[in-house]
Amino acid sequence: MAFAYTSLGQDKKYMILTYGCQMNVRDSETIAGLLEAMGYTATDEEKEADLIVFNTCSVRHSAENKVFGKVGEVIGLKRKKPELLIAFGGCMAQTPEARSILKKQGVDVIFGTHNIHELPYLLEEAYTTGKQVIRVWEKAEGIIEDLPVRRQSGISAFVNIMFGCDNFCSYCIVPYTRGRERSRHPDDIIREVKLLAREGYKEVTLLGQNVNSYGKGLEEKVDFADLLKMVCEVEGILRVRFTTSHPKDMSDKLIDTIAREEKMCEHVHVPLQAGSNRILKRMNRHYTREHYLALTARIRDKIPGVAITTDLIVGFPGETEDDFADTLDMVKKVRFDAAFTFMYSPRSGTKAAEFTDQVPLEVKKARLERLNELQYGIATEINKSLEGTVQEVLVEGPSKTDKDKLTSRTRTNRIVIFSGPGDLTGRLVNVKITEARTFSLFGELVEG
Numbered sequence: 455m456a457f458a459y460t461s462l463g464q465d466k467k468y469m470i471l472t473y474g475c476q477m478n479v480r481d482s483e484t485i486a487g488l489l490e491a492m493g494y495t496a497t498d499e500e501k502e503a504d505l506i507v508f509n510t511c512s513v514r515h516s517a518e519n520k521v522f523g524k525v526g527e528v529i530g531l532k533r534k535k536p537e538l539l540i541a542f543g544g545c546m547a548q549t550p551e552a553r554s555i556l557k558k559q560g561v562d563v564i565f566g567t568h569n570i571h572e573l574p575y576l577l578e579e580a581y582t583t584g585k586q587v588i589r590v591w592e593k594a595e596g597i598i599e600d601l602p603v604r605r606q607s608g609i610s611a612f613v614n615i616m617f618g619c620d621n622f623c624s625y626c627i628v629p630y631t632r633g634r635e636r637s638r639h640p641d642d643i644i645r646e647v648k649l650l651a652r653e654g655y656k657e658v659t660l661l662g663q664n665v666n667s668y669g670k671g672l673e674e675k676v677d678f679a680d681l682l683k684m685v686c687e688v689e690g691i692l693r694v695r696f697t698t699s700h701p702k703d704m705s706d707k708l709i710d711t712i713a714r715e716e717k718m719c720e721h722v723h724v725p726l727q728a729g730s731n732r733i734l735k736r737m738n739r740h741y742t743r744e745h746y747l748a749l750t751a752r753i754r755d756k757i758p759g760v761a762i763t764t765d766l767i768v769g770f771p772g773e774t775e776d777d778f779a780d781t782l783d784m785v786k787k788v789r790f791d792a793a794f795t796f797m798y799s800p801r802s803g804t805k806a807a808e809f810t811d812q813v814p815l816e817v818k819k820a821r822l823e824r825l826n827e828l829q830y831g832i833a834t835e836i837n838k839s840l841e842g843t844v845q846e847v848l849v850e851g852p853s854k855t856d857k858d859k860l861t862s863r864t865r866t867n868r869i870v871i872f873s874g875p876g877d878l879t880g881r882l883v884n885v886k887i888t889e890a891r892t893f894s895l896f897g898e899l900v901e902g
């Protein structure tokens with residue numbers, strides 16, 4: 455498909471504010487591509503921007519609150535500079551509650567997750583009519599390939615393999631904001647990965663809400679493990695990652711493929727969510743703690759040195775002290791390399807928001823603190839055990855916190871900071887770990 459764009463952005467600057475998950479990071483790269491095709495150039499300075507685009511997340515109340523706070527600030531900017539355009543997209547735009555608030559706040563354009571490609575026309579319309587333009591599709595109409603893209607890194611790239619989610623975990627808004635599950639054709643994915651390799655990218659991370667069900671609904675018979683093998687065959691790409699796997703249907707074929715394929719990094723993110731079978735059932739997760747323990751044991755057995763990371767929710771409706779103790783117990787048993795931990799946040803429209811036995815905020819806060827203390831201790835212990843070892847890292851560029859140092863990642867997705875010449879960026883090098891902290895490692899370049 456060929457697209458023609460307006461030249462509205464000539465001599466103008468844009469800024470995108472991205473919230474939420476990797477899918478949004480990837481979508482923002484498409485938004486940036488579209489805006490640059492309109493002539494816009496990027497700026498990091500809000501005050502310089504002629505257009506500010508919000509790409510938002512509604513997974514938790516706190517995520518939405520952050521966005522509303524920022525929208526208020528940007529509306530303030532617009533008062534001083536009336537020609538500033540404000541566009542609002544992402545998961546919040548798909549929810550009727552957030553949309554009605556924004557409508558009143560006076561943003562210029564509201565667009566959804568299914569019609570990002572329409573943004574140039576919506577901006578043009580808002581600019582020429584001076585009126586608010588709201589266009590949100592309730593559902594996706596197929597997958598639109600070949601949209602322009604402006605990626606953030608030159609080394610590591612996100613590649614969508616599927617969109618949406620059909621799992622309907624009882625707490626989760628994503629199936630409502632991202633629609634039904636649909637997979638991209640393997641040919642389109644491989645074409646994109648080959649192009650990335652030609653552009654000099656060294657690593658790809660394949661994205662989907664539940665990669666294990668990749669391929670469902672496609673004419674060709676292909677599953678996620680088959681796709682991984684095809685991606686690993688692309689010359690020039692040195693490392694392949696993916697996220698996220700649902701524990702209910704992670705196959706042995708997939709585990710074997712990760713174990714066998716040299717380019718597959720030894721890292722799996724398998725969100726556990728809760729350790730109590732009663733809570734898992736109410737979450738509509740379709741597995742038990744026993745299943746999860748057996749699965750992670752198989753993963754560790756078949757993939758030596760693998761890092762297992764997870765997501766955990768505390769204070770789901772009806773969670774008792776005993777249920778919470780089951781979560782702590784699972785954390786001790788599995789020994790996660792890292793975990794994203796959240797307080798349950800009721801999302802309007804989801805089943806769990808209707809449950810009457812909501813857990814008080816103070817209880818959630820106290821449980822989160824106890825969970826984090828345990829998990830951080832374990833992560834620190836595991837990291838400390840790496841001190842003195844030599845790790846292969848992919849160098850990503852100058853460290854954000856210390857410009858004189860380089861930041862890099864191990865195969866197990868740990869960040870390693872070390873000193874070395876800038877031209878190592880994009881290369882695989884060996885680093886000896888000299889100091890381990892909870893969230894990062896420090897090391898020295900091993901020459902030769």
Ligand code: SAH
Binds near residue numbers: 628
């Ligand atoms: N598709 C991914 C997760 C997407 S959302 C998966 O299934 O693994 C990322 C994480 O946010 C979830 O794993 C969950 O831990 C958390 N989350 C989702 N909805 C939430 C809610 N209502 N309250 C708190 N945390 C939530």
Ligand code: SF4
Binds near residue numbers: 619621627628629664
């Ligand atoms: Fe949400 Fe569950 Fe789908 Fe993940 S699998 S996006 S948690 S509904």
Ligand code: F3S
Binds near residue numbers: 478632
């Ligand atoms: Fe991602 Fe947040 Fe939407 S986690 S899918 S941006 S609700």
